[in-house]
Amino acid sequence: MTRSSFASFAAYGPNGASTRVRLLDWAQYLGFDPALQDFLGTNATSPGVLVTNIVRVARLEAHLRRLRPTWDTTFIQRCASPLSAGAIEERLLRLSSYGVYDLDDAVFLPSGSKFYDGFRRHHVPARAAKQADVVIAGNAYLADWAGEHAKRVVVIPSCVATDLVVAKTDYAFHDAPRICWIGSHSTESYLVDIASSLLDVHRQTGARIRLIGSPTGNLPAALEAMVDRIPWTADTWAGEAAACDVGIMPVPDDAWAKGKCGYKLIQYGALGLPVVGTPVGVNAEILSRLGGHAPKSANEWAPALADYFGQSDAQRAAVGQQARSAVEKYYSFRAHAATFVEAVFPAGVPVAPATASSSVPRG
Numbered sequence: 001m002t003r004s005s006f007a008s009f010a011a012y013g014p015n016g017a018s019t020r021v022r023l024l025d026w027a028q029y030l031g032f033d034p035a036l037q038d039f040l041g042t043n044a045t046s047p048g049v050l051v052t053n054i055v056r057v058a059r060l061e062a063h064l065r066r067l068r069p070t071w072d073t074t075f076i077q078r079c080a081s082p083l084s085a086g087a088i089e090e091r092l093l094r095l096s097s098y099g100v101y102d103l104d105d106a107v108f109l110p111s112g113s114k115f116y117d118g119f120r121r122h123h124v125p126a127r128a129a130k131q132a133d134v135v136i137a138g139n140a141y142l143a144d145w146a147g148e149h150a151k152r153v154v155v156i157p158s159c160v161a162t163d164l165v166v167a168k169t170d171y172a173f174h175d176a177p178r179i180c181w182i183g184s185h186s187t188e189s190y191l192v193d194i195a196s197s198l199l200d201v202h203r204q205t206g207a208r209i210r211l212i213g214s215p216t217g218n219l220p221a222a223l224e225a226m227v228d229r230i231p232w233t234a235d236t237w238a239g240e241a242a243a244c245d246v247g248i249m250p251v252p253d254d255a256w257a258k259g260k261c262g263y264k265l266i267q268y269g270a271l272g273l274p275v276v277g278t279p280v281g282v283n284a285e286i287l288s289r290l291g292g293h294a295p296k297s298a299n300e301w302a303p304a305l306a307d308y309f310g311q312s313d314a315q316r317a318a319v320g321q322q323a324r325s326a327v328e329k330y331y332s333f334r335a336h337a338a339t340f341v342e343a344v345f346p347a348g349v350p351v352a353p354a355t356a357s358s359s360v361p362r363g
Contacts (some may be wrong), residue, residue: 106259
């Protein structure tokens, strides 16, 4: 393979889901050095985090605004800076020999945050897409949007390394049914949207939610009482989730949710869990392929969950194994490796550490 240098940029650090799933997991799977500049290296860039690190933020902003590529390929996941309106990303992609822009959320929509909308962060995707040689979109909805701005668009879903994830084998209930939800503090409100159904199932079956994410939250007291919080870590999340009986992904039916890549469902399916999710955006396709239930309204969630809990162990095992097989076929790194390599490394995957890493200091 041809040697080439590579540098990547993202607003979030290695524990940020988008950076990890859309770039770092690919780097590990294919064996290339991502030479990542991840701004502060944090998994969040809220105003509070930025203000707390104001000196570093100022220094990094100054560095990014004067940085000129000395490497071949630039890969940008969402944005290079959380305070950018697109000028940084536009310049880096324009001046690079080859530019890749990765989009896994509808970040072209205003966020509703006066802080970020004031910085016009939602302008980044259009400016970056116009300059990139290729835009990688996580689903068809994002690809349709990108097609209005970009020269070339390739759809690659958010993938799981199924050969590294041990699937569930025991489908017997060892206590009350366990409902798995993996997510961040900011999306826990999606559970509130179906709270009445979750509470009904809890009263009828004793089911509990194993929430793998933030160790603290602000769910309503009645819902919090049926939640067991388990902090997410790269080493433990899979085992904790596989100990559950069903994985859920409720989302609202809005433009932002249509941009999501259904990664929760894909993770659950890789573990062999039966899945239940709102059929919004790409979720509808994923649920169909995984053989999951797709409640369209909040009051349909309780019957959907109760159906799984009423099945025999063998029936749930069959559903879980179908989900696992579908993830291997449609959402695994193996299934999309050739497409990723062709889109990101048309000259071949770098066979040596990227020389750009010395030019792109970490925050």
